[in-house]
Amino acid sequence: MFRGIVFAFLGGACITLQGVANSRISHDIGTWQAATVTQLTGFIMALMIYLFVRDGDLGGFRKVKPLYLAGGAFGSVIIFSEVTAIQTIGVTFTISALLIAQLLVTFLIDRFGWFGTTKSKMGAPQFIGLAMMIGGVLIMKL
Amino acid sequence: MLIGLLLAAFAGMMVALQTIFNNRTDVHMGSWATTTWVLFMGFVASLACSLIFEGSRTFNLQQMQPWYWFSGLIGVGVVICLVLGIKILGPTFSVSVTLTAQLGFALLFDSLGWLGLEKVAFDWKQLAGVVVIVAGIYVFKFGGKKKSAEAVQSASAAN
Known part of the structure; x- marks a missing residue:
């Protein structure tokens, strides 16, 4: 249980650290270049881990819809937008707005069962939660 | 201010879509093959954008500091932590802890002005x-959401 919390917490810390590091690297070599370099080294590392653990099948891509396979390409615009946002409004505002949009879009996709997700009913708690999150950003802006 | 918020929200929207697409891929390929694929696609797309918008400056990397080459490893660490966190705690609790840490560290980074960030006075x-x-x-x-919906939201590979 405690170990799980540590992993989940470190994962979150690393997500933010990644945005900040990308922003730093972009400052020196350009944003698209930073996105290229960090994803190249990440790719090489992930490939080595995959070749070591062999937990799945790279050849399985033939069974995946091309649209879903293309999702990885979003990484480029995600990094570009996040870095530009961090450089304009700082890390806290960027992560806050990013998370709200992320949860809102996930909420809509689940609500309507888009992309083959299981349609699920969303109740008052989800609306209240989103409203609180937006309220939090407004408090920061006061 | 507004343009920054819009860009951040756009990034969040794309992360949500990517997470779902990655899950669809994960089913057939397993989590490391998916991560490898996703980062490869991200690399190719970024290189293409760099060539289009920056041209030959794409390869102008004199300013590279050695540690920049290793920053991509942070993303791999993220995948390991998220996968293990979800395995031990289940998606709801694990994702909540992860989001909390993301925001907490954002505030910390702003306040401390680490890594050349413009320091934002703690407030x-x-x-x-x-x-x-x-x-x-x-x-x-x-808040009483069905389990099935949460499984989709977990296990983000690229983030």
């Missing part, structure tokens, strides 16, 4: 805002 309003957002996340996540 109680910012902390109060983050606390309200985190409370909102817990209401959202634990």
Whole structure:
């Protein structure tokens, strides 16, 4: 249980650290270049881990819809937008707005069962939660 | 201010889509093959954008400091932590803790001005805002949602 919390917490810390590091690297070599370099080294590392653990099948891509396979390409615009946002409004505002949009879009996709997700009913708690999150950003802006 | 918020929201929207697409891929390929594929696609797309928008400056990397080459490893660490966190705690609790840490560290990075960030003076309003957002996340996540929907939201590979 405690170990799980540590992993989940470190994962979150690393997500933010990644945005900040990308922003730093972009400052020196350009944003698209930073996105290229960090994803190249990440790719090489992930490939080595995959070749070591062999937990799945790279050849399985033939069974995946091309649209879903293309999702990885979003990484480029995600990094570009996040870095530009961090450089304009700082890390806290960027992560806050990013998370709200992320949860809102996930909420809509689940609500309507888009992309083959299981349609699920969303109740008052989800609306209240989103409203609180937006309220939090407004408090920061006061 | 507005353009920054819009860009951040756009990034969040794309992360949500990517997470779902990655899950669809994960089913057939397993999590490391998926991560490898996703990062490869991200690399190719970024290189293409760099060539289009920056031209030959793409390969102008004199300013590279050695540690920049290793920053991509942070993303791999993220995948390991998220996969293990979800395995031990289940998606609802694990994702909530992850989102809390993301926001907490954002505030910390701003206040300390690490890694050449413009230092933003610590401000109680910012902390109060983050606390309200985190409370909102817990209401959202634990407020009687069906399990099936949450599985989709977990296990983000590229983030």
